[in-house]
Amino acid sequence: MFEYAPAPESRDVVDIKPSYGLFIDGEFTDGAGTPFKTVNPATEEVLAEVATASQADVDRAVRAARKAFGAWSALPGSERAKYLFRIARIVQERSRELAVLETLDNGKPIREARDVDLPLVAAHFFYYAGWADKLGYAGYGPDPRPLGVAGQVIPWNFPLLMLAWKIAPALACGNTVVLKPAETTPLTALLFAEICRQAELPPGVVNIVTGAGETGAAVVNHPDVNKVAFTGSTEVGRIIARSVAGSAKKVTLELGGKAANIIFEDAAIDQAVEGIVNGIFFNQGHVCCAGSRLLVQESIAGDLMEALKRRLSMLRLGDPMDKNTDIGAINSAEQLARVRELSDIGEAEGAERWSPACALPERGFWFPPTIFSGVAQSHRIARDEVFGPVLAVLTFRTPAEAVEKANNTAYGLSAGVWTEKGSRILWMADRLRAGVVWANTFNKFDPASPFGGYKESGYGREGGRHGLEAYLDV
Amino acid sequence: MSKTERDAAKARTAKARAGKARAVKEPVTEMPVTEMPVEETPAAGGPVATALVAEAPLAQAPASGTVAPDVPAAGAGRESDGQRAGRLSVRKTYKLYIGGAFPRSESGRSYVVTSSTGGFLANASKASRKDARDAVSAARKAFAGWSGATPYNRGQILYRIAEMLESRRAQFAAELADAGTERAGEAVDAAIDRLVWYAGWSDKISAVAGSANPVAGPYFNISAPEPTGVVAVVAPDDPLLGLVSVVAPVIVTGNTCVVVASERAPLPSITLAEVLATSDLPGGVVNILTGSVKEIAPWLAAHMDVNAIDLTGVADEDLAVTCEQAAAENLKRVLRPSAPDWSADPGTRRMTAFLETKTVWHPTGL
Numbered sequence: 001m002f003e004y005a006p007a008p009e010s011r012d013v014v015d016i017k018p019s020y021g022l023f024i025d026g027e028f029t030d031g032a033g034t035p036f037k038t039v040n041p042a043t044e045e046v047l048a049e050v051a052t053a054s055q056a057d058v059d060r061a062v063r064a065a066r067k068a069f070g071a072w073s074a075l076p077g078s079e080r081a082k083y084l085f086r087i088a089r090i091v092q093e094r095s096r097e098l099a100v101l102e103t104l105d106n107g108k109p110i111r112e113a114r115d116v117d118l119p120l121v122a123a124h125f126f127y128y129a130g131w132a133d134k135l136g137y138a139g140y141g142p143d144p145r146p147l148g149v150a151g152q153v154i155p156w157n158f159p160l161l162m163l164a165w166k167i168a169p170a171l172a173c174g175n176t177v178v179l180k181p182a183e184t185t186p187l188t189a190l191l192f193a194e195i196c197r198q199a200e201l202p203p204g205v206v207n208i209v210t211g212a213g214e215t216g217a218a219v220v221n222h223p224d225v226n227k228v229a230f231t232g233s234t235e236v237g238r239i240i241a242r243s244v245a246g247s248a249k250k251v252t253l254e255l256g257g258k259a260a261n262i263i264f265e266d267a268a269i270d271q272a273v274e275g276i277v278n279g280i281f282f283n284q285g286h287v288c289c290a291g292s293r294l295l296v297q298e299s300i301a302g303d304l305m306e307a308l309k310r311r312l313s314m315l316r317l318g319d320p321m322d323k324n325t326d327i328g329a330i331n332s333a334e335q336l337a338r339v340r341e342l343s344d345i346g347e348a349e350g351a352e353r354w355s356p357a358c359a360l361p362e363r364g365f366w367f368p369p370t371i372f373s374g375v376a377q378s379h380r381i382a383r384d385e386v387f388g389p390v391l392a393v394l395t396f397r398t399p400a401e402a403v404e405k406a407n408n409t410a411y412g413l414s415a416g417v418w419t420e421k422g423s424r425i426l427w428m429a430d431r432l433r434a435g436v437v438w439a440n441t442f443n444k445f446d447p448a449s450p451f452g453g454y455k456e457s458g459y460g461r462e463g464g465r466h467g468l469e470a471y472l473d474v
Numbered sequence: 475m476s477k478t479e480r481d482a483a484k485a486r487t488a489k490a491r492a493g494k495a496r497a498v499k500e501p502v503t504e505m506p507v508t509e510m511p512v513e514e515t516p517a518a519g520g521p522v523a524t525a526l527v528a529e530a531p532l533a534q535a536p537a538s539g540t541v542a543p544d545v546p547a548a549g550a551g552r553e554s555d556g557q558r559a560g561r562l563s564v565r566k567t568y569k570l571y572i573g574g575a576f577p578r579s580e581s582g583r584s585y586v587v588t589s590s591t592g593g594f595l596a597n598a599s600k601a602s603r604k605d606a607r608d609a610v611s612a613a614r615k616a617f618a619g620w621s622g623a624t625p626y627n628r629g630q631i632l633y634r635i636a637e638m639l640e641s642r643r644a645q646f647a648a649e650l651a652d653a654g655t656e657r658a659g660e661a662v663d664a665a666i667d668r669l670v671w672y673a674g675w676s677d678k679i680s681a682v683a684g685s686a687n688p689v690a691g692p693y694f695n696i697s698a699p700e701p702t703g704v705v706a707v708v709a710p711d712d713p714l715l716g717l718v719s720v721v722a723p724v725i726v727t728g729n730t731c732v733v734v735a736s737e738r739a740p741l742p743s744i745t746l747a748e749v750l751a752t753s754d755l756p757g758g759v760v761n762i763l764t765g766s767v768k769e770i771a772p773w774l775a776a777h778m779d780v781n782a783i784d785l786t787g788v789a790d791e792d793l794a795v796t797c798e799q800a801a802a803e804n805l806k807r808v809l810r811p812s813a814p815d816w817s818a819d820p821g822t823r824r825m826t827a828f829l830e831t832k833t834v835w836h837p838t839g840l
Contacts, residue, residue: 143740246795439834440836440837441693441837444691445690446695448689464685464687
């Protein structure tokens, strides 16, 4: 392996304040709850203290959103579009600052924050800006109406990107929002609040309330919220689905996954190896659609595993701010404990564990890229979402067996197929019960492409024309 | 002309029309009726297996047009019964419809169904939790075949259901009149027309609900709707038009379903099952349970192999909340209760509620 000189990104491009308040009605205000600290997971250094929104604070935010809804929804779509275009532009202008802040707060490699998250954030606002004055052409009637106030709760794996997925379509359709970022990654959302001010977005159209699960529950259960959008675990998704029962709230849920990445013997092996690595080690495996189950055709399993292990030995794990880093830090101590626990269970249940020789930094939350082979379908590492850099490898002989195994999960978010045979790709794509099928590629995202799951991976789609439906009264 | 006479006259015209339609040769062979082997009934054991034996072989169900329009063939115990020429009519036993067969409830229970004026009509089967589970198994088993059938084929079968319904127009008009439906003949006409309308959607919904997505990279990217899976449907009390209006949009896209029929007026649903059984609709695509909505709906809402639930016919608000909460356990898609005007243009909503969007990516390049 080549030695690389360190190539650290400068953290001076971002000015982190010692403490942050809530963003309600266009103003930063204090929260009534006990403030919490957000840390850099790569160093455990405290980055800032952040306000916790109480029930009363959430009330205030919902009231502000309700008040703003009338004028915002009455604006011509072309005017709403211009606000969203402004936001997209400011995101591009401040992209480096946002990327650095995201990496510091989340632990993901700066290369990914810079090259994946931020470009997609800007693209998402740009895309939905264009819809704001074309809703009558979207197939939902000549003049589809917004729902009202949207309560949105997002996860920590792609903090700003998930914010964009939620806020851009909501605003384009004429809704106003109260958004709660994850408690371990609130900083880019609060910087986004500043961007809303720079864009002169009318007060109350976007409100950001920070806090933990209790704050999220207050947002979701607020009686004056018309729409609930959640991305996160299936466990919390169930609680939300239960809590909105009997209400008139429209709900979209983007939940967990246990995607099968299926490699046929005729696949282009080098490309497939890159796809497997991208599928499970991108963003430390903190990806709901991660290809966490590798299904390899038996005839090539030996060669493929060898190539995969060789490739894993080249991955650079370490300082997320280094531009050469491939694998950053696990987002939190809590998540690290879960990854460790499930991996230990994997070993205890009889699967064979392998990681490349890989020194872990002393401070911070770290887990090496890990492969389990000899995995049975009944093993928990083949069934539970690990949400970490852990790959479970199974084999198959026939396409029918691959389909059977791939679909043998309560989830249905994504799947991957690698083969040079076109008809087989289409045959597989027809039968895989998953919302996104990547053929000869993996983990690709685009604002024009609908994303969302089957079965217990949730319901509703984000992205594309389909993503509008979640925010329209149709 | 009285209402009944009007209906009868309409039915005669309909019969003549149906006769002409039959003369037209079908260009494509329709899917054969797959009869559900009794032995393969899931969890078969003891009483269930016997309960599922259909007493009347499906093949002998009346063919289209053979039913005299003014004489209900398999007459219910309706009030006008048994008076014609001094002959005692042969009544029909109303049973469940599961996996293409007509079993009684495994529980052996029944309940009295009365006409709108309070007269005895029939002892309908009162389905149990076990019946509901059998119905879900049958629907799951039918899903791969039905969702894998070509849309053209599904469209023709829905159209065939309309044809079969038309040929039994008078029978349904009489049953609906017993159930208290006003302008029963018109209700049957509307139900037939609704089936024809949905039949045409089978190979068009993808064009409307799907898309080719212009992503910012060298990728082919396309989104298409797919059926959600097994859908539990609580049908509204409008016993034919309402029933057809909730079932047709679910199955036309490739879903299979378990229907809880109107509790008050379940008989037309079982007569509709006879229509379904003679329309080349594979067994198990539609399964119909009669009985207590309050008893069966929560089991279906909680069933882990049901993917979605349509609560349209749940009138009791508390029951609807209970069902929606139970449905959260495996994140079923839920269509909440509503009281639509069944005569209005239905739109695509009832189809899209039970569709998933699948997006497929592939790189482009040499």
